[in-house]
Amino acid sequence: MRPPGGRPQPVPMNINYCSLPPQPPPSLPAGLEADRLDALIAGQFMWLNGTVLHYYFFDGETDGSVIPIPGEGTTRWVSWVGGKDQQDVVRESFQAWKDLGIGLEFAEVTDRTEAEIRIGFQRGNGSYSRLGRSALTVGTDQRTMNFGWSLTPPGERSTALHEIGHAFGMVHEHQSPFAGIVWDEEAVYADLAGPPNFWPPEKTLNNIISKYRPSDVNGSVWDPDSIMEYPFHPSLILQPEKYRAGLFPPGRISEIDAAFVHRWYPPLGAAEPPLLVPFRSVPLGLEAGAQADFVIVPEATRDYTVATFGESDAVLVLFEEVDGEPRYLTGEDDGGRPDNVSVSAHLLKGRRYVVRVRLHSAWGSGQTAVMCW
The missing domain is CATH 2.60.120.380 (Jelly Rolls)
Structure with missing residues (x-):
C-alpha cells in the first residue's frame, strides 16, 4: 500500500543476504591496453584448474570473535563452531558443484594450516566468502567463509551453494552491468537497514546497488536464475518491469552457472601432462x-x-x-x-x-x- 504522500512500502519477508567483503581495486600497472586490463581483471580471482581446494571447519573452544548486537548497542563473543548438521549441508554443496564434472577437487582437512578455505558458522555476523584466490591473503586463524544463519531449513542449502560459488571466483549476479536493474534506492537502503540484516548504507552499496564493470562479471548476459542471484521482494526493483513484483531465483545451480565453471574449470583429461625437462623451452x-x-x-x-x-x-x-x-x-x-x-x-x-x-x-x-x- 502507499501511505498518503509516500512511496509503496516494502513487503516484510526477512530475507538474509550474503555480505561479500569489499575487494580492494586490483593493483595493476598504469597504461595497460584495454584488452590486457580486462583479461587480468577477469582472471584475478580464479584458481588454476586442477587445484585441490582444502576446506576446514573451525572446531576449537576459542574459535570465535566479538560482534556487535544490532539494536542493542552492545557486543558479545560468538563461537565460529557449527554442528555436524550445518557442516553436512556445506559438504553436500561442495559435492553438488563437483558433480557438474569440474576440474577442481575438494578435500576436507582437520588442520587449518592446510586449508585454503576455512569455514565458520558464527550466527549474527552474516554469510560471506572471500572471492577465489583472495582467500590466500587471509591468515590461517581467520575465516575465509562464514554462515551467519542456519543452513538446515528448506531452501537454505542455496546459501552454501552461493558462498562456494564466491570461493570459486563468482560474483553477485544482480550487480552485473548487463542486468539492467534500476533500483528504488531509497527503499533498498531502508529495507536492508532493518531486520534481519541491519546493514549500514556502505554495505548495501557494496552488495546491492553498485554495478560491476563488464570485465568483472561471469559473462555477457544476466542470469536471473543464477545461484549467485539474490531474491528481492516487491517494491525494490523499478526496472526491468517484470521484476517489480519481486525477483525469486530457484536457489540452485543454473545452466549458465554450470557453463561458467566449466569454462574456467573444465574436466581434467586422462592424458598424462608432458614432462618439463630442465633447460628445454x-x-x-x-x-x-x-x-x-x-x-x-x-x-x-x-x-x-x-x-x-x-x-x-x-x-x-x-x-x-x-x-x-x-x-x-x-x-x-x-x-x-x-x-x-x-x-x-x-x-x-x-x-x-x-x-x-x-x-x-x-x-x-x-x-x-x-x-x-
Missing part, C-alpha cells in the same frame, strides 16, 4: 584464459626456477604431489608487469611436481613458452 600456444599443465620429476635435489617467456600476462603455480594429490608449493601472477612470471623452489630428487600455467593475455608476437632450470 616448451611453447605454450595458448589462447587467453587457457591453461597448460606439465610435470617435473627432478633428477637432482636442488633449487629450481620455473618461468614463462614471451610477451604475455600469466599466472603460474607449482604443486608437489603428496599421496597422489597436488599440494600448493608456490605461485605467482605477473599482474600485467612487463617482466614474466617466475617462481623458485627447492625440489627433491625423484619427487613429482606439477606446473600449471594460465595465460591471461598475449600481445606483440603472441609467442609464449615455459621453461625450468
Whole structure:
C-alpha cells in the first residue's frame, strides 16, 4: 500500500543476504591496453584448474570473535563452531558443484594450516566468502567463509551453494552491468537497514546497488536464475518491469552457472601432462584464459626456477604431489608487469611436481613458452 504522500512500502519477508567483503581495486600497472586490463581483471580471482581446494571447519573452544548486537548497542563473543548438521549441508554443496564434472577437487582437512578455505558458522555476523584466490591473503586463524544463519531449513542449502560459488571466483549476479536493474534506492537502503540484516548504507552499496564493470562479471548476459542471484521482494526493483513484483531465483545451480565453471574449470583429461625437462623451452600456444599443465620429476635435489617467456600476462603455480594429490608449493601472477612470471623452489630428487600455467593475455608476437632450470 502507499501511505498518503509516500512511496509503496516494502513487503516484510526477512530475507538474509550474503555480505561479500569489499575487494580492494586490483593493483595493476598504469597504461595497460584495454584488452590486457580486462583479461587480468577477469582472471584475478580464479584458481588454476586442477587445484585441490582444502576446506576446514573451525572446531576449537576459542574459535570465535566479538560482534556487535544490532539494536542493542552492545557486543558479545560468538563461537565460529557449527554442528555436524550445518557442516553436512556445506559438504553436500561442495559435492553438488563437483558433480557438474569440474576440474577442481575438494578435500576436507582437520588442520587449518592446510586449508585454503576455512569455514565458520558464527550466527549474527552474516554469510560471506572471500572471492577465489583472495582467500590466500587471509591468515590461517581467520575465516575465509562464514554462515551467519542456519543452513538446515528448506531452501537454505542455496546459501552454501552461493558462498562456494564466491570461493570459486563468482560474483553477485544482480550487480552485473548487463542486468539492467534500476533500483528504488531509497527503499533498498531502508529495507536492508532493518531486520534481519541491519546493514549500514556502505554495505548495501557494496552488495546491492553498485554495478560491476563488464570485465568483472561471469559473462555477457544476466542470469536471473543464477545461484549467485539474490531474491528481492516487491517494491525494490523499478526496472526491468517484470521484476517489480519481486525477483525469486530457484536457489540452485543454473545452466549458465554450470557453463561458467566449466569454462574456467573444465574436466581434467586422462592424458598424462608432458614432462618439463630442465633447460628445454616448451611453447605454450595458448589462447587467453587457457591453461597448460606439465610435470617435473627432478633428477637432482636442488633449487629450481620455473618461468614463462614471451610477451604475455600469466599466472603460474607449482604443486608437489603428496599421496597422489597436488599440494600448493608456490605461485605467482605477473599482474600485467612487463617482466614474466617466475617462481623458485627447492625440489627433491625423484619427487613429482606439477606446473600449471594460465595465460591471461598475449600481445606483440603472441609467442609464449615455459621453461625450468
